[in-house]
Amino acid sequence: MKVGVVVFPGSNCDHDAAHALELLGHEPLLLWHKETSLQGVERILLPGGFSYGDYLRAGALARFSPIMAEVGRFADRGGPVLGICNGFQILCEAGMLPGVLARNASLRFVCKHVHVRVEAGESLLTRGLRPGTVLRLPIAHADGNYTLDDAGLDALERSGQILFRYCDEEGQLSAGANPNGAMRAIAGVRSERGNVVGLMPHPERACEGLLGATDGRALLESFLS
Amino acid sequence: MIRGAILLAALAAAPALALPADGAATVALGEVTFLRKNYLEAATVDPPDLATAERMPSFELLLTPKRAGEGLVFLHEDGQLEVVRLKVVGGGRAPLGAEGAQRPFDLSKARALCPHVEERTVEGERFFHADVPGEACRAALLAALADGPYDADHLRLTFSPEALQSQLAAMQARLDAAHLRGLGISYTGATLTLTGKVDSETRRRALEAMWPVTLGRMLIDDETNREEW
Numbered sequence: 001m002k003v004g005v006v007v008f009p010g011s012n013c014d015h016d017a018a019h020a021l022e023l024l025g026h027e028p029l030l031l032w033h034k035e036t037s038l039q040g041v042e043r044i045l046l047p048g049g050f051s052y053g054d055y056l057r058a059g060a061l062a063r064f065s066p067i068m069a070e071v072g073r074f075a076d077r078g079g080p081v082l083g084i085c086n087g088f089q090i091l092c093e094a095g096m097l098p099g100v101l102a103r104n105a106s107l108r109f110v111c112k113h114v115h116v117r118v119e120a121g122e123s124l125l126t127r128g129l130r131p132g133t134v135l136r137l138p139i140a141h142a143d144g145n146y147t148l149d150d151a152g153l154d155a156l157e158r159s160g161q162i163l164f165r166y167c168d169e170e171g172q173l174s175a176g177a178n179p180n181g182a183m184r185a186i187a188g189v190r191s192e193r194g195n196v197v198g199l200m201p202h203p204e205r206a207c208e209g210l211l212g213a214t215d216g217r218a219l220l221e222s223f224l225s
Numbered sequence: 226m227i228r229g230a231i232l233l234a235a236l237a238a239a240p241a242l243a244l245p246a247d248g249a250a251t252v253a254l255g256e257v258t259f260l261r262k263n264y265l266e267a268a269t270v271d272p273p274d275l276a277t278a279e280r281m282p283s284f285e286l287l288l289t290p291k292r293a294g295e296g297l298v299f300l301h302e303d304g305q306l307e308v309v310r311l312k313v314v315g316g317g318r319a320p321l322g323a324e325g326a327q328r329p330f331d332l333s334k335a336r337a338l339c340p341h342v343e344e345r346t347v348e349g350e351r352f353f354h355a356d357v358p359g360e361a362c363r364a365a366l367l368a369a370l371a372d373g374p375y376d377a378d379h380l381r382l383t384f385s386p387e388a389l390q391s392q393l394a395a396m397q398a399r400l401d402a403a404h405l406r407g408l409g410i411s412y413t414g415a416t417l418t419l420t421g422k423v424d425s426e427t428r429r430r431a432l433e434a435m436w437p438v439t440l441g442r443m444l445i446d447d448e449t450n451r452e453e454w
Contacts, residue, residue, distance in 0.1 A: 153259075173287055178281055184259050184283070
């Protein structure tokens, strides 16, 4: 399958994502952000990094890149779109996913492995995973504090749009297991329609034993299935 | 007509130290629920084995049920007490937030003992007005409002001085029973004034102890630990 990986100025996980896609037997196609054609890709992945140096706000400038209009049209037609870390921030800033990613509650950049609990199975990212499954994935961000008003959060809960929450190794939510202050410990969400998904952890960095974690593989396999 | 001066207590946005609860939440075992609290100082669950309450870095309170049952969550925020009725159900997904929490009061006894009791719903909002001339009416209303969760934003109770003094005696009895010393309570108009030298933990426990016997929302004037002029 041909998968578009969008490269913004400041993206730094584009090649990691391409490597993971190849590892899983697919054909990554790097798409420069000034492109206005998606070149027939069947999936789009917005990778992590610091697009536009995170100026103004993480993802706030990248949403205006020329390719984002095409990404929006692709999603409107039901095309599957995945945003990882900065890609998640961009999708939120573009209004393709609900909420925003604010500065971490600690005001520090956080880089470590965390645990997340699958909240909703059978989504674009969680096919074959049972709710309650605990995954170990790496994070690396300064702005991962998922923020939304109470009514919006309640709506996400009702419609099963929360895909992942930060948790401890046992799957329990706690203050200590929440690395960035995200509301309701949210680590990843999907759009109302379900074809746009985003998460702060990096599944593409957790696809090989050599990298110390393999739980990301199931998520990418789900996205690519 | 109520004898003597009429004191109006408990208005919509006033801080709560009394029945009914400020809100209600239902959560299933295996699920969690979050309450947004920006200035939370402390939270306790009664009974403690019903659920755990943990402050999150997101300014939310995480409630994790431990067993099925009903209880209260006492939230201390900015010196005031807020109370949420918590119901933990055995299985399945519980309704979110306060959904399904509102249910009618049984006001039959209160109507017989109080001269004016009025409950109505206007454009989806519930209003509750009552006159409280004495202890019999106060006790009847207390029992009615204690029955089940109720988020009464539009609550107006008009107390006679005698009814307020009965209430004060009931609160004092609760403080004595809990061996909470050092906190003085009195009414200034319909405002409850707290005096004395107490630490914050004792003050919190005192508010929690008084809550179940206190009717209607009221203002609290906190004069504790304040030097005399």
